[in-house]
Amino acid sequence: MDFAWPDEIEALRCEALEVGRAAAASLSIREESWVRGFDRDFSRQLGERGWLGMTWPREVGGHERTALERFVVTEALISTGAPLAATWVGDRQIGPTLLANGSPEQIARYLPPMAAGEVTWSLGMSEPDAGSDLASLRTRAVERDGAWVIEGQKVWTSFAAVADHCYLVARTDPDAPPHAGMSEFIVHMDAPGITVAPIRDITGESHFCEVVFDGVVLPRDALVGKENGSWQQLMRQLEHERGGIDRLMSNRALYEDARATADRSNPTAAQEIAAIETMYRIVRLAVIREVIGQAPPGFSAVTKILGTELEQRIAQFVAATAGPAAMLDGRVSRAVVYAPAYTIQGGTSAILRNVIGERLLGLPRR
Amino acid sequence: MDAETREMYRKTLGGLMRRVGAEGAGESDVVAELRELGWDELTVEEPTESVALLFEEQGAALVASRALDMVVAAALGLDDRSVGIAYPEPGPTNVTSAINDDGRLTIAGLLLGASEAAEIAVPAQAGTGVVVAIVSRGALSVVEMEGFDDAAGFTRVTGVVEARHYRLLDGAAWAVAVAAGRRALAHELVGLASHMIDRAAGYVIEREQFGRPLGTFQAVQHRLADAYTGLVAARSVLAAIEPDDVLFGSLVAKAVAGRAAIRAAHSCTQVTGAIGCTWEYELHRYLRRTHALDALLGSWRALRKAIGQQMAEDGHAARLGSAPEGPAA
Incomplete structure (x- = not known):
């Protein structure tokens, strides 16, 4: 087995590192760049380089590159802290989910601007009373006069305040069992009846938002895929959300800085570096397995647990390397405060362990 | 201390801390209120349990006060318990201030609720030992912190003080x-x-x-x-x-x-x-x-x-x- 990249992929990786470093050069914080680094100019640059929608068909603005090529580019960009958040949700999961479930008209309309880096998508999934138990969501979509009317509330919707579109999951059949009564919709955020309120997160920043839909009217063709068929569509979409390289790389830039300054003559530090580097390579292989389509359904739960728990371990390593004074102010303390969020956002580790037990090990459901 | 007495003190201290916590930092002087409650007598009678109760309640209510200064000052044998303490900068060395060969005191440390104390006790390396010097608050300059926990009330301070402007605390350990x-x-x-x-x-x-x-x-x-x-x-x-x-x-x-x-x-x-x-x-x-x-x-x-x-x-x-x-x- 040869783990080295072919020359042309290695060249692409180096190019992406260079572009990422340049984009992140002026940023004081390079952590979580895929979820907090919002930069529309850089997004358009990514589009011009052909680094968005890399694997999508050419006729919808894609570039028909391999999944491995997309992998090396995204890994390199996130490792440098390049600001990807404006396009990440679209590129990571909405594009693929529309390609899989959308109508030809939806694909033709929404994918080209996504691949050009011109639009930002947000995710309307969680609700105040439907977090881990997503299937209990209550936002309603009611068919009326040939249109859909949306009533309800979403929360933890990143960048809803600046997003162009929201990918909304809503209840269309309240009488069906919870999993069987949900559908997916494309919402234009300028539609009347939408109110967005930013939420300050644990670091004091506010990319999370609360979104209220008050009689928002969507056209008939806003429905994506099957009516009441969201759950199956969503399971696939969540694999993209959970099983990618972003769940491993959030604080890689900080780690590399800490590794450079760590006292390697200290056996504790040296062992921790060895453990982190080993685990990093293992999780990376899990991501690659997902990327090349060799992972079974539910495998992303394994990848996300391994990746995010490594990110938390890295935060501890960085804190130990920087010393206690660094906990009183600055970049290291921010990283330590943010670290608990890794195993919460995008599906808590407790829920993911349920997925592993039920879907991968075949254990009885609760 | 019997269980009933302990509960009584816990209620009193907890009540004080929750009130201060609700009012916010700077609104109350925890140390002054403790004195009024008879803290000094209590610490003589129950040196261990009084500290346990006070600090557990302070932690639970997330109150920042100069109670730690009071405890450290008492352990240093200072009669004036209102003296502030320049805690060493967190890091690999035990003390971060030092008395140089020429007698000058170079200070680097952290203060709690910095501005209130008139005098500051500074632990400092002197040769192979650690001494405690008393300086006036005015001798220290404040270094901005980025605010990891603003509410903790830590202030980073530095200063260089000539030998004639500080005194060493006798017998302080x-x-x-x-x-x-x-x-x-x-x-x-x-x-x-x-x-x-x-x-x-x-x-x-x-x-x-x-x-x-x-x-x-x-x-x-x-x-x-x-x-x-x-x-x-x-x-x-x-x-x-x-x-x-x-x-x-x-x-x-x-x-x-x-x-x-x-x-x-x-x-x-x-x-x-x-x-x-x-x-x-x-x-x-x-x-x-x-x-x-x-x-x-x-x-x-x-x-x-x-x-x-x-x-x-x-x-x-x-x-x-x-x-x-x-x-x-």
Whole structure:
């Protein structure tokens, strides 16, 4: 087995590192760049380089590159802290989910601007009373006069305040069992009846938002895929959300800085570096397995647990390397405060362990 | 102290701390109020339990005060308990201020509630020993901090003071003061952890998902049970400090309490989910305070190393917590 990249992929990786470093050069914080680094100019640059929608068909603005090529580019960009958040949700999961479930008209309309880096998508999934138990969501979509009317509330919707579109999951059949009564919709955020309120997160920043839909009217063709068929569509979409390289790389830039300054003559530090580097390579292989389509359904739960728990371990390593004074102010303390969020956002580790037990090990459901 | 008396003091101190916590920093002078309540007499009668009660309640209510200065000043033998303390900058060395060969005192440290004290006690390296110098507050300049835990009221200070502008404290033992400070901080960390666990338990009892309270899921129960186990361990170490082994006992207690509190903060954040990751929810303020207090007078990592070094030097395991019939060492 040869783990080295072919020359042309290695060249692409180096190019992406260079572009990422340049984009992140002026940023004081390079952590979580895929979820907090919002930069529309850089997004358009990514589009011009052909680094968005890399694997999508050419006729919808894609570039028909391999999944491995997309992998090396995204890994390199996130490792440098390049600001990807404006396009990440679209590129990571909405594009693929529309390609899989959308109508030809939806694909033709929404994918080209996504691949050009011109639009930002947000995710309307969680609700105040439907977090881990997503299937209990209550936002309603009611068919009326040939249109859909949306009533309800979403929360933890990143960048809803600046997003162009929201990918909304809503209840269309309240009488069906919870999993069987949900559908997916494309919402234009300028539609009347939408109110967005930013939420300050644990670091004091506010990319999370609360979104209220008050009689928002969507056209008939806003429905994506099957009516009441969201759950199956969503399971696939969540694999993209959970099983990618972003769940491993959030604080890689900080780690590399800490590794450079760590006292390697200290056996504790040296062992921790060895453990982190080993685990990093293992999780990376899990991501690659997902990327090349060799992972079974539910495998992303394994990848996300391994990746995010490594990110938390890295935060501890960085804190130990920087010393206690660094906990009183600055970049290291921010990283330590943010670290608990890794195993919460995008599906808590407790829920993911349920997925592993039920879907991968075949254990009885609760 | 009997159980009834302890409960009475706990109620009084807890009430004071919760009121101060609700009013916000700067509104009340905790130390002055303690004096009015007869704190000085209490510490003479019950030196250990009074500190335990005060700092656990201070941690639970997330109050920042100069109570630690008061404890350290008493351990230094200062009659004036309002003297501020320039705590060493957190880091690999025990003290971060020094008296140079020419007699000048170079100061680098942290103050609590900086502006209130007229005089500051500065532990400083002098040759191979550590002395404690008293300087006027005006001799120090403030260095901006980026505000990891603004509410903790830490101020980073520096200064260079000529020999004629400070006096050395006779017979002061900085090591004894550090032990008293560590013990108080360990209790405060225990108070922080205890409050976080209570709050998180309350949250998972209320919050329902999948048609039942989160707290009925074993994954959630186990996280909180682990946090609680750590808390009990920290309390046990504090209770096991022997009167003739206070220096080492306090060191171990702060190491165990710091680690337990940090772990509790992370477990509690995990079980409160996304709410626990918001600025509005109080948990992150406890998490910040936990890390800030862990950094003061030796982080758990640094102290763990010190425990190992001491055991290696002594050539035997520490006595702390040994069974009564066990080996005397």
